[in-house]
Amino acid sequence: MDKLRCINILLFNNVNILDVAGPAQAFSSANDSAQERYRLRYVSVDGAAVTSSCGLKLSADAIISEEAIGDLLIPGGGGVDLALQDQHLRHLIQNWQNTDFDRRVISICSGAMLVANAGLLDGRKATTHWRRGQQARRQFPAVLWSTDELYHIDGSIFTSAGVTSGIDLSLEIIRRDCGSEIALSVARELVVYLKRSGGQSQFADLLEAQFSSDPELSRLITALHQEPGLNWTLERMADVAGMTPRTLSRRFSTMTGYSPVKFLERYRVKRAADVISNGVSVGKSIDLSGFNDFQQMQRAFKRHLGTTVGSYQQKFANPD
Numbered sequence: 001m002d003k004l005r006c007i008n009i010l011l012f013n014n015v016n017i018l019d020v021a022g023p024a025q026a027f028s029s030a031n032d033s034a035q036e037r038y039r040l041r042y043v044s045v046d047g048a049a050v051t052s053s054c055g056l057k058l059s060a061d062a063i064i065s066e067e068a069i070g071d072l073l074i075p076g077g078g079g080v081d082l083a084l085q086d087q088h089l090r091h092l093i094q095n096w097q098n099t100d101f102d103r104r105v106i107s108i109c110s111g112a113m114l115v116a117n118a119g120l121l122d123g124r125k126a127t128t129h130w131r132r133g134q135q136a137r138r139q140f141p142a143v144l145w146s147t148d149e150l151y152h153i154d155g156s157i158f159t160s161a162g163v164t165s166g167i168d169l170s171l172e173i174i175r176r177d178c179g180s181e182i183a184l185s186v187a188r189e190l191v192v193y194l195k196r197s198g199g200q201s202q203f204a205d206l207l208e209a210q211f212s213s214d215p216e217l218s219r220l221i222t223a224l225h226q227e228p229g230l231n232w233t234l235e236r237m238a239d240v241a242g243m244t245p246r247t248l249s250r251r252f253s254t255m256t257g258y259s260p261v262k263f264l265e266r267y268r269v270k271r272a273a274d275v276i277s278n279g280v281s282v283g284k285s286i287d288l289s290g291f292n293d294f295q296q297m298q299r300a301f302k303r304h305l306g307t308t309v310g311s312y313q314q315k316f317a318n319p320d
Contacts, residue, residue, distance in 0.1 A: 004036060004037065004038070004039055005037065005038050005039070005070060005071065005177065006038075006039045006040075006041055006068075006069050006070030006071070007027060007038055007039070007040055007041065007070055007071045007072075007073050007106075008041050008042075008043050008064065008068050008070055008071065008072050008073065009023075009024060009040060009041065009042050009043065009073045009075070010043060010044070010064060010072065010073065010074045010075065010111075011042055011043065011044045011049075011050045011058050011060050011075075012044060012045070012050055012077075012079045012080075012082075012083050013050045013051055013079050013082070014051070014052070014053050014077055014078040014079030014082070015050060015052050015053065015058070015075050015076075015077040015079050016052070016053055016075060016076055016077035016078075016108075016109060016163065017052040017053065017054050017056055017058075018163045018164075018166075019075030019076050019077060019108040019109050019111065019163060019166055020052070020058065020075050022108075022163065022164065022166045022167045022170070023073060023075075023106075023108060023166050023167065023169070023170040024040055025190065026167055026170035026171060026174065026186055026190060027040060027170060027174070028040065029185075029186045029189045029190065030174045030177075030178055030182055030183075030186050032189070033178075033182045033185045033186060033189075037177065037178055037182075039070075041061050041062065041068070041070070042058065042059065042060050042061045042062075043060055043061065043062050043063065043064040043065075043068070044060040044063070044064065045063070045064060045086065045088065045089055046063060047060050047062055047063035048060060050079075052077070053077050053078055053079070064089075064092055065092075066092055066095050066096065066098070066099075069103075070103060071103055071104040071105070071106055072093070072096050072103070072104070072105050072106065073106045073107075073108065074093070074105070074106065074107045074108065074111035074112075074114050074115060075107075075108045075109065075111050075166075076107070076108055076109030076110030076111040076112075076113075076128075076129065077109070077110065080110045080111065080113050080114060083114055084113060084114065084117050089114070090114075090117055090118050091118075093105070093114060093115060093117075093118035093120065094118035094119055094120065097120075097156065102156070103156070104156045104157070104158060104173075105120060105156065105157050105158070106158040106160075106169070106173070107128075107158065107159045107160065108160050108163075108166035108169070109128065109129045109132075109160065109161065109162050109163060109165075109166060110128055110129050110132045111128075112126055112127065112128035112132075112136070112159040112160075113128060113132060113135075113136060113139070113140070115157065115159065116136065116139070116140040116143050117139075117140070120157060121140065121142075121143040121157065121159075122140075122142040122143060123142060123143075123144070124143065124144060124154045124157060125144040125145075125146050125152055125154060126143055126144065126145060126146070126152055126154070126157070126159040127145070127146050127147055127148075127149040127150070127151060127152045127159050127160065127161045128145065128147060128159065128161060129147075129161055129162045130147045130148075130161065130162070132147075133145065133147040147161065148203075149161060150162075150165040150168050150169075151165055151168055151169040151172065153172070158173065167190065171183050171186060171187055174186055203266065203270045206263075206266060206267055206270055209221055209255065209256050209263070214251065214255065216241045216242055216243060216251075217241060217251060217252060217255060219240065219241060219242075220237055220240050220241040220248075220260070223240050224237075224263075224264055224267060225267070227290075228264065228267060228268050228271060228289060228290030229287070229289075229290035229291075230290075232261070232264055234248070234249070234260060234261060237260045237261075237264075248260060265300050265303075265304070266304055268289045268290050268291055268297075268300065269289075269297075269300050269301060269304045269305065271288065271289040271290070272285045272286070272288070272289035272291065272297060272301075272309075273301075273305070273312060273316070275288050275289070276309075276312060276313050276316065277316045282294070282309055282310075282313060285297075294309070297309060
């Protein structure tokens with residue numbers, strides 16, 4: 001990147017502070033690695049300060065304007081719902097690229113809802129936080145929502161799934177703008193993995209299931225997590241949960257969208273992927289995740305991640 005790039009970061013009341021701070025720190029750290037490459041500018045609809053969701057007040061540098069130079073970064077948070085009703089903001093986002101398609105639109109987490117509201121995602125593939133998935137599909141059916149991705153890039157439109165994936169997306173933008181060496185330097189500074197790319201699944205259903213309010217299912221999920229390598233038949237799972245196999249299948253599917261057996265396979269894939277990302281050997285990851293052998297793990301990776309174990313290791317394993 002030869003020229004200084006300006007990034008306008010949108011502020012609004014009840015914004016998620018990490019959606020702002022994570023990418024902002026990543027771009028700021030890129031400046032520390034060499035000459036100044038990014039200029040961050042914080043904007044709000046009226047130029048006034050806002051209060052984030054955690055209560056921290058954030059000051060704006062200016063009023064958001066279509067004439068502003070550079071990219072527009074739109075964070076998420078609970079304030080997105082109210083911001084969706086702001087027609088002036090909708091118009092500004094809709095016309096951000098009218099004069100210059102080099103002006104990128106970057107959304108973090110539920111900020112993608114504001115981009116979709118402006119019509120910029122119609123017919124495009126995009127992601128957002130998994131908890132917003134149903135709302136996003138209901139309100140913006142013209143968007144090809146892919147909430148199992150950490151981030152997605154479609155031309156000059158960038159969307160990311162959640163708080164930390166905003167940093168992943170920022171690192172990818174820095175890599176494209178400044179090169180891999182600068183991106184790696186920033187990743188090391190922030191102590192994050194550089195190679196956690198957009199195709200890596202959120203596994204949101206596994207995360208949500210861990211906090212199930214159903215005591216029987218919670219007991220079973222805890223047992224699956226503790227001993228994933230047991231010979232878990234549906235009957236054995238039902239015994240642990242204290243219900244019939246038919247009742248277990250129905251209640252489990254209602255909660256997670258998967259059968260108990262399929263859920264266990266997804267958990268084993270997630271566990272194997274996590275340890276591989278942390279540099280554990282494939283052989284050891286088979287034991288830790290509960291797969292019987294490499295071929296079983298290979299088939300599961302292809303089903304749930306759309307890639308082979310070897311490709312996943314090459315793409316995501318921590319190089320250190």
